[in-house]
Amino acid sequence: MDLTFSKHAKDKLELFEIREEEVLQALKEPKYVCQDNEKHSTIYLVEVRKKLFSIVVKEGVIITVYRTDEKKLHSRMRSGRWSCY
Secondary structure, eight states, X not given: OXXXXXXXXXXXXXXXXXXXXXXXXXXXXXXXXXXXXXXTEEEEEEEETTEEEEEEXXXXXXXXXXXXXXXXXXXXXXXXXXXXX
C-alpha cells in the first residue's frame, strides 16, 4: 500500500504517541477491513501496542486515526454504516 498521511492524521499520531511506521506496519495485517457506506472511505481496524485503532483511508490518504473497540465496530456494522470483512 502506498499511502500518505494527512496533517490531521499526523496530529492524531502525535496525540497517541504512535509513529507512522507503526501504523504502516499494522496495516499489513488488519484485524478488519471495512467500507464506510456513508463517507465512501475504507477503515482498517488495526492493533498497535495492543490497542485497537481505526485508520480511515480515502484515495490513498490516511485521513485520521482514532481509538476504537469491538463494541463500536459491531454497532456500526449492525446499523449498516460499515460493511466489514
